Structures are given as C-alpha cells and as structure tokens.
Amino acid sequence: MSLPELLPDTPEGHARAATLLGHGTLVALPTETVYGLAADATDDAAVAAIYAAKGRPGHNPLIVHVPDLATAEDIAAFSDAARALAHAFWPGPLTLVLPLKPDHGLSPRVTAGLPTVAIRVPAHPSMQAVLRAFGRPIAAPSANPSGKISATTPAHVLAGLGDRIAALLDAGPCAVGVESTILAPAPGGTRLLREGGLPREAIEHLTGPLIADTTPGAQIEAPGQLASHYAPETRLILGGTAQPGEIALGFGPMPCDLNLSPMADLAEAATNLFAALHTADALAAARAAPAIRVADVPEQGLGRAINDRLRRAAAPRD
Known part of the structure; x- marks a missing residue:
C-alpha cells in the first residue's frame, strides 16, 4: 500500500498542499468541521478522482470551499437573504446552496449537473492558508469512504483513504466534529438541507423558522441527504438499554463503554461523535459484539446534528 505524503501544519506544508492540488492530485485537508478530501474544483479529472476515491455516487454534489465572500460571489448568485447569512456566519460551519453564475468556472461534476452550488467559507486557519496559497476554489467532501464514518483526525483519514490520496495535512483533531449546516435561502423562506455544526437556533434568530428538507426523494440537492450515511461496520441501535454483549455509547453520567460527553455537553458530544463511532466500531470488532x-x-441545538448523523448511521444499508 502506498502511503500519502504527510504535510506539517506550517507555511511550507500549506504551500506544498497547494502545489499538489495544482497537479490535479487529492489532498486531505483539515477544516473546523471534519477533514475534507480536497481537489481543484475547476479540474474535471481531479473532481472525478474524488468520486472514485470515495466510491461516491455521481448524483451527490460536493461542497466548494473558498476563502471569502467576494470569491463566493464570483461563483454563485447571492440574494439579500443569502448575503445576510454569509455576513453573519462566515467564516464558519455553514454551507449555502445558491444558483450558479454563468461564468462560474467549476467542473460540472462538483454540482452533479445541478444549476446550484453548495459553497462555504471555512474558518480553519490551515484550510484558509491552503485556499489562499492555491488561489482557486477547492472541492472537499469528508475524507472517508462514501457512506462510512466521517474523519475528524488524521488517523481516521489514513484508515479510510490512506492509499488513495497524495498527501495529508496534519492539523490534529477537528474542533466542531460534525459537518457544516446546509441552507438554501429562497423567497418563500430558508430551507434546511442538512443539520450541522451551526445550530438551528442561531440561524433562526436571523431567518425566522427554517423549512426542514433534509431527506428529499429522488433529487439530492446537497451532501449528507442520503438516508444511509456515516455508518460503522457494526450495526448501530439508537436508544434503549444496552443488551449483554453490545457496545454501549453513552451521553451524560451513566455506565457505558464509551461516552460522547459525561457532562451531557452537546458541543463536546458533537466534537467526539465520529471519533467515538470509530472507536466503538473497533471495540465491537475486537469483542465480536453484535451491535453498538x-x-x-436531546433533540436541541447541536443535538439535532448529532441525531441526524446517528439516524443515518443506523438506517438500513443498501
């Protein structure tokens, strides 16, 4: 197995990542949410390599990362409502789904042929440094095989995609721990396409009540809308009392094998979620456990994003 080049979180590492992206190769990059599998969003072959490396369905669009609002406005058409959201929450864990401008310059694979683009300005300083060194938009879905547990540490990336990427920029664990919230502002109201690292309550102070549209029918508008996603190898069961032999993943003070947050802190639980699922899956394999x-x-604040990921991870698999 060929191992990726490990890049330090330094100006030299950021410059090297940008150089490799310019050569059309795949580089795993940190964001504040999860690690992303990054490629030049304007290079059709490089974007195709993302789908191949992840085993991702071609109808599932990618998120485009840019360094600032001005760059985003070169690619997408912003309404007043979209611009207000961007001013309030960028840089940060918010993705906006907006109409493409005619001269956007992106590979059509990024948008899965849709007339819209999912775009965000990440807050992670290392990702910002690479974006500015690279000078072009970066497509970066989560750096894990499609449908599996997302990667929030370099070790997760190496375990899932280590032989499929050119390099990994190691900036340690991700702070937020769940993917970005995805919104689609529209004249009739703002639709919520994916729960994520920006809680609904913070958004609704600006927009009013959101219109939840997180699991559509045949038409996927944004990443994270597939019914089965984020799944460990071991069967996941939500709620109830752990049965003999099962791996117990707790929340709050309780007896368990692993705990998302012993103090029942939702921000801590979100940060720990994917790492805990990776660890629980390994523990289940070691013990031949039938389930996690x-x-x-709680279905509030970041708990909504946590429960969204858990429900999809527990869903029947294709």
Whole structure:
C-alpha cells in the first residue's frame, strides 16, 4: 500500500498542499468541521478522482470551499437573504446552496449537473492558508469512504483513504466534529438541507423558522441527504438499554463503554461523535459484539446534528 505524503501544519506544508492540488492530485485537508478530501474544483479529472476515491455516487454534489465572500460571489448568485447569512456566519460551519453564475468556472461534476452550488467559507486557519496559497476554489467532501464514518483526525483519514490520496495535512483533531449546516435561502423562506455544526437556533434568530428538507426523494440537492450515511461496520441501535454483549455509547453520567460527553455537553458530544463511532466500531470488532447501542441525545441545538448523523448511521444499508 502506498502511503500519502504527510504535510506539517506550517507555511511550507500549506504551500506544498497547494502545489499538489495544482497537479490535479487529492489532498486531505483539515477544516473546523471534519477533514475534507480536497481537489481543484475547476479540474474535471481531479473532481472525478474524488468520486472514485470515495466510491461516491455521481448524483451527490460536493461542497466548494473558498476563502471569502467576494470569491463566493464570483461563483454563485447571492440574494439579500443569502448575503445576510454569509455576513453573519462566515467564516464558519455553514454551507449555502445558491444558483450558479454563468461564468462560474467549476467542473460540472462538483454540482452533479445541478444549476446550484453548495459553497462555504471555512474558518480553519490551515484550510484558509491552503485556499489562499492555491488561489482557486477547492472541492472537499469528508475524507472517508462514501457512506462510512466521517474523519475528524488524521488517523481516521489514513484508515479510510490512506492509499488513495497524495498527501495529508496534519492539523490534529477537528474542533466542531460534525459537518457544516446546509441552507438554501429562497423567497418563500430558508430551507434546511442538512443539520450541522451551526445550530438551528442561531440561524433562526436571523431567518425566522427554517423549512426542514433534509431527506428529499429522488433529487439530492446537497451532501449528507442520503438516508444511509456515516455508518460503522457494526450495526448501530439508537436508544434503549444496552443488551449483554453490545457496545454501549453513552451521553451524560451513566455506565457505558464509551461516552460522547459525561457532562451531557452537546458541543463536546458533537466534537467526539465520529471519533467515538470509530472507536466503538473497533471495540465491537475486537469483542465480536453484535451491535453498538447509543444513548438518547436531546433533540436541541447541536443535538439535532448529532441525531441526524446517528439516524443515518443506523438506517438500513443498501
């Protein structure tokens, strides 16, 4: 197995990542949410390599990362509502789905042929440094095989995609721990396409009530809308009392094998979610456990994003 080049989180490492992206190769990059599998969003072959490396369905669009709002406005058409959201929450864990401008310059594979683009300005300083060194938009879905647990540490990236990428920029664990919230502002109201690292309550102070549209029918508008996603190898069961032999993943003070947050802190639980699922899956394999059982998490704030990921991870698999 060929191992990727490990890049330090330094100006030299950022410059090297930008050089490799310019050569059309795949580089795993840190964001504040999860690690991303990055490629030049304007290079059709490089974007195709993302789909091949992840085994990702071609109808599932990618998120485009840019360094600032001005760059985003070169690619997408912003309404007043979209611009207000960008001013309020960028840089940060918010993605906006907006109409493409005619001269956007992106590979059509990025948008899965849709007339819209999912775009965000990340807050992670290392990702910002690479974006500015590279000078072009970067497509970067989560750096894990499609449908599997997302990567929030360099070790997760190496375990899932280590032989499929040119390099990995190691900036340690991700702070937010779940992917970005995805919104589609429209004249009739703002639709919520994916729960994520920006809680709904913070958004609704600006927009009013969001229109939830997180699991559409045949038409996928944004990443994270597939019914089955984020899945460990071991069967995941939500709620109830752990049965003998099961791996117990807790929340709050309780007896368990692993705990998302012993103090029942939702931000801590979100940060720990994917790492805990990776660890629970390995523990289940070691013990030949029949299932991982996850304690109930409150359906509020970041708990909505946590529960969204858990429900999809527990869904029947194709």
